[in-house]
Structure formats: C-alpha cells, structure tokens
Amino acid sequence: SGGVAAAAPILTQLRGKCATPLPVLRRVADAMAADIRAGLAADGGDGLPMILSYVDTLPTGGEKGLFYALDLGGTNFRVLRVQLGGKDGRVIDTEFQQVSIPQELMFGTTEELFDFIASELARFVEKEGDRFQLRQEMKREIGFTFSFPVKQTSVDSGILIKWTKGFAVSGTAGRDVVACLNEAMERQGLNMHVTALVNDTVATLAGARYWDDDVMVAVILGTGTNACYIEHTDVIPKLQGPKPSSGRMVLQIINTEWGAFSNSLPLTEFDRDMDSASINPGEQIFEKTISGMYLGEIVRRILLKMANTTALFGVSAPEKLCTPFTLSTPNICAMQQDESDDLLTVGTILNDVVGAQSSLSARKTVVEVCDTIVERAGRLAGAGVVGILQKMEQDSKSLIFGKRTVVAMDGGLYGHYPQYRKYLQDAVTELLGPETSKNVVIDHTKDGSGIGAALLAAANSKYA
Ligand code: ADP
Structure with missing residues (x-):
C-alpha cells in the first residue's frame, strides 16, 4: 500500500x-x-x-457567614470553607484541602468510608483560624457535592442508587448518603450538618450564578x-x-x-x-x-x-x-x-x-x-x-x-x-x-x- x-x-x-x-x-x-x-x-x-x-433557592450574593463544602466524586475528596460577606464583602476568605481516599476504603464498609471522611473533615475544622467567624447560634453547615447517581426527594437527602468510578463500598446502595455523613460526623463528635446535597454540575451553576x-x-x-x-x-x-x-x-x-x-x-x-x-x-x-x-x-x-x-x-x-x-x-x-x-x-x-x-x-x-x-x-x-x-x-x-x-x-x-x-x-x-x-x-x-x-x-x- x-x-x-x-x-x-x-x-x-x-x-x-x-x-x-x-x-x-x-x-x-x-x-x-x-x-x-x-x-x-x-x-x-x-x-x-x-x-x-430540589435546588430551588439559588445564591443571591447576599449570603453571609461561614460555610463548608465537601466534594466527593473520585479517588480524592476536597473540603473547603468560605467566609461570605454579603453583597459588598462577597468571598472574604476561602481555604481548601484535598485528601486522597485510601484504596482499601473504596472496597470497605459504608461506616469505614464515612468515618474516614468525617475524621478528615474534623481535622480540617480544627485548623479554622480567626479569619473565619461562625455566628454564635449556628452549627457549621455543609454543602455536599456527591457525584454518583442518587435519587433525591429533597435538597438535603439522597438515596445512593449505585457506586460507580471504581467504588465498591458495601451497604451504601439504598441508603441516604446525607444521613450516612451526618451519623459519621456525630460519631466523630463533630457538630456540623449537611444542608444541601448536589451533583457537580449543579454546584457549578450555583457558583457561577453567585457572580x-x-x-x-x-x-x-x-x-x-x-x-x-x-x-x-x-x-x-x-x-x-x-x-x-x-x-x-x-x-x-x-x-x-x-x-x-x-x-x-x-x-x-x-x-x-x-x-x-x-x-x-x-x-x-x-x-x-x-x-x-x-x-x-x-x-x-x-x-x-x-x-x-x-x-x-x-x-x-x-x-x-x-x-x-x-x-x-x-x-x-x-x-x-x-x-x-x-x-x-x-x-x-x-x-x-x-x-x-x-x-x-x-x-x-x-x-x-x-x-x-x-x-x-x-x-x-x-x-x-x-x-x-x-x-x-x-x-x-x-x-x-x-x-x-x-x-x-x-x-x-x-x-x-x-x-x-x-x-x-x-x-x-x-x-x-x-x-x-x-x-x-x-x-x-x-x-x-x-x-x-x-x-x-x-x-x-x-x-x-
Ligand atoms: P474530571 O472531569 O475528571 O472531574 P477535569 O474537569 O479536570 O476532571 O477534566 C479532566 C479531563 O480534562 C481529562 O480527562 C482530559 O480529558 C481533559 N484534559 C486535561 N488536561 C487537558 C489538556 N491539556 N488538553 C486537553 N484536555 C485536557
């Protein structure tokens, strides 16, 4: 040829x-x-x-205070905190940390995986400096980006349909992943809770809409x-x-x-x-x-x-x-x-x-x-x-x-x-x-x- x-x-x-x-x-x-x-x-x-x-309340720019985000979508997860200053202050400060998930936890139990996530989150929260201020009467609140198929019926809950992307954690399918995380945080003595469960595209839209x-x-x-x-x-x-x-x-x-x-x-x-x-x-x-x-x-x-x-x-x-x-x-x-x-x-x-x-x-x-x-x-x-x-x-x-x-x-x-x-x-x-x-x-x-x-x-x- x-x-x-x-x-x-x-x-x-x-x-x-x-x-x-x-x-x-x-x-x-x-x-x-x-x-x-x-x-x-x-x-x-x-x-x-x-x-x-179920996200029907979009960011307006007026949000104020300290909030957290947790992103789980692959072999790493990210934790982030942001101090919001309302229309004028906008994003006053932000910090994040990436944590890789040990291989064995991807094949372990639900409790092992979520306990690990909650303990890493707890370590991150411990390092919160004075630049970040939580309003007195508040618990720390988290937006949870979870990029696996879930069936949602409200903005703050979602049933895992199945793990994908190499995860084979036992006992999670059919359970509410927000409850799994909230319970793990409780076991860690971490006084926080999830107020929004979203996939990454939805979080991207919200983030862009803020500006x-x-x-x-x-x-x-x-x-x-x-x-x-x-x-x-x-x-x-x-x-x-x-x-x-x-x-x-x-x-x-x-x-x-x-x-x-x-x-x-x-x-x-x-x-x-x-x-x-x-x-x-x-x-x-x-x-x-x-x-x-x-x-x-x-x-x-x-x-x-x-x-x-x-x-x-x-x-x-x-x-x-x-x-x-x-x-x-x-x-x-x-x-x-x-x-x-x-x-x-x-x-x-x-x-x-x-x-x-x-x-x-x-x-x-x-x-x-x-x-x-x-x-x-x-x-x-x-x-x-x-x-x-x-x-x-x-x-x-x-x-x-x-x-x-x-x-x-x-x-x-x-x-x-x-x-x-x-x-x-x-x-x-x-x-x-x-x-x-x-x-x-x-x-x-x-x-x-x-x-x-x-x-x-x-x-x-x-x-x-
Ligand atoms: P993910 O989609 O895996 O969460 P990213 O949004 O960072 O992560 O996208 C990574 C993908 O982007 C890679 O799989 C690759 O296909 C593409 N990509 C990364 N770097 C480049 C590059 N320099 N040129 C073209 N495509 C790239």
Whole structure:
C-alpha cells in the first residue's frame, strides 16, 4: 500500500462522516430540545434522565457567614470553607484541602468510608483560624457535592442508587448518603450538618450564578460531560407532590445527564467500535463523542486503521498504537498546538506515546485527524448548548433570547483545549445567528463547583 498518500481517501471519508454543517447542528439541537422535553414529562421513556435537584433557592450574593463544602466524586475528596460577606464583602476568605481516599476504603464498609471522611473533615475544622467567624447560634453547615447517581426527594437527602468510578463500598446502595455523613460526623463528635446535597454540575451553576445573575445553564466538559439549567417548575410534568404553595418553588435546577443523549449524531465505525468495546455499550453516546476521556481514543482507532491499511507509519502499525487509550486527549491537544513547519512536537509525541516514526506528511495527516474529531466534538457540544436554550425559550418566550444569558462552562477539556472552545463557540454563533448570539455568553467559570456547594449550603441554611 502506497505510503502516506494512501491515507488520503480514509481521511476524506472521515471528514465526510464527521461533518457538522448547519443542518446537522440544527438536527442535533432540535433533538436535544425534544429529548429534554420528553425527560421532563416522564422517567424511563425515550427522553434524557432530567434529574430534579430540589435546588430551588439559588445564591443571591447576599449570603453571609461561614460555610463548608465537601466534594466527593473520585479517588480524592476536597473540603473547603468560605467566609461570605454579603453583597459588598462577597468571598472574604476561602481555604481548601484535598485528601486522597485510601484504596482499601473504596472496597470497605459504608461506616469505614464515612468515618474516614468525617475524621478528615474534623481535622480540617480544627485548623479554622480567626479569619473565619461562625455566628454564635449556628452549627457549621455543609454543602455536599456527591457525584454518583442518587435519587433525591429533597435538597438535603439522597438515596445512593449505585457506586460507580471504581467504588465498591458495601451497604451504601439504598441508603441516604446525607444521613450516612451526618451519623459519621456525630460519631466523630463533630457538630456540623449537611444542608444541601448536589451533583457537580449543579454546584457549578450555583457558583457561577453567585457572580452573575444571568447564568442560566452550566456545562461540564472534563473526563465526562454533563449539563444543568434553571427550569420553571410548572413545565416539569413529572414533578410530583405539592406544587409551589408559598410561591417559593418557582424555579429549580435540573440535571439533564446529557451524556446519555444519542439522537441524530454523526457517528463513524470508529465510534461504534469504541462503544462496543466499552464497559457500558450503547450508553453515554454523546459523552463518548464529545468528552475528554474518549477523544484521544477515537483518534487512536483512526490512526490504527490508517497504519494497518496504508503505510502511514512505515510497513506496519507500531505495537503501542494497538493498545486502547494509549493516546490521550491531552496528547492530541498538545499535537494541535504545534504550529511549526516541520511539526517536530507532533513527531515527538507520536514517537514517545505510541512508538511511531513519522514523516512530515504523516504528521500532517495525524493533525488533520485530531482536528476532525475535535471539530466534531466542539460543534456538537455547541449544538447541545443551543438545544437547552431552545427548549427554555420555547416555554417562556424572551426568557433567553431577549436578554443577556450566560452559559457557565467548566472542566479540564474546556479549560485546556483552545480549538475545542473555538469550535463550540462557532457552532453556537452559527445556530443562533449574529443578533441572538450577541446576547448569549459562553463563559469559563472562575470558581468551579467548590464554592458553589458552600453557597448552596448558605442559600439553604437552617438559620436563614
Ligand atoms: P474530571 O472531569 O475528571 O472531574 P477535569 O474537569 O479536570 O476532571 O477534566 C479532566 C479531563 O480534562 C481529562 O480527562 C482530559 O480529558 C481533559 N484534559 C486535561 N488536561 C487537558 C489538556 N491539556 N488538553 C486537553 N484536555 C485536557
């Protein structure tokens, strides 16, 4: 097979299959809006999960006092305290600490895990300096960011459905994780309690909204992806039980779990093969197309096919290129930043990471492949954002498109990948048109989810 030139037809075909011209973006945005609507109507249908957060009291900026946050979502957890000074003082002071969870606790009992968390929290509280002041009559209150699937029925409780991400702690599934933490704190003699249980997207929205009242949507693009937005309770048919009585519960943050979206996406054989080989085939298709865990892997699969069927990297494919997930998203990001004529950095990365010797024209092909996959990802993420905005606008005209609206973005992929950010913004601008897109601000958040959870503890304080 004739050298690098032979890879050209594969690249052309790939570009065709991954193309996201305006009609494709429209189809995706419309499908996202429809799946959001279906998910709000009923659980278990064709729609998105659309999980109620029970967060109906958002930070206003007026919050005052000392609050804590605890973030558990992976092999580390973070504890944080913040002194809030109201409209004028804002965030007066903040401190945080990260603690890694000992491996054995991930396979232990519920009590062991939560006792460990509570004891680390107690140590952190002991180090609270004079710069932090608790109002006299108050207990210390915590916003708990818990990024595992829970079934919530109130803002301060949630039943664990199952552990994910390598956790296999016994006895927690089916129990209220807030009660588990509160009981562990009691056993430690720690006089604190949880007033808000939220997932990381919801905390991100709250944190961004604290600085800017126009924030309506939050999106996380990291290893995985998720989005949430502020919805009117009267357009949530599946919301059971007493509707707003005091006129208080008018809005609620809804967690879309949009990673589960799969309608009308432009997919290739490489996406389908990666999905089949995954631990959750058929699930999280949008996430597998746009998030950081997968972009490098899609590129690897394409390069492997090119290396096997053409002479992209010499006579045979380098062995390391055959191993799933050897090429990471930070790797393809680094290759795309190489603006030199000889693409030396691309060559070095290919050599170091997958053991490939590359000619200049092979390196050019590799960069084109990276760009094709990242362009598709960024533009589809943008179409997803517009789908959410479209749904909001359909239910309350001019809520979104007649005024300034901010979409708060967070996550390592969004934060570190300039081309991804540009492709996302381009798609939003194309879909909304020049006028409307002037009012829609896609903005990287300052604080992430940390302070957001503490703000939700404050907004839901028992002492307010
Ligand atoms: P998580 O989503 O795991 O909670 P982050 O939001 O920090 O954590 O996202 C981490 C992900 O961001 C990584 O898995 C990777 O895909 C992506 N990422 C990190 N650094 C870079 C980088 N330099 N370029 C591109 N993507 C990156």
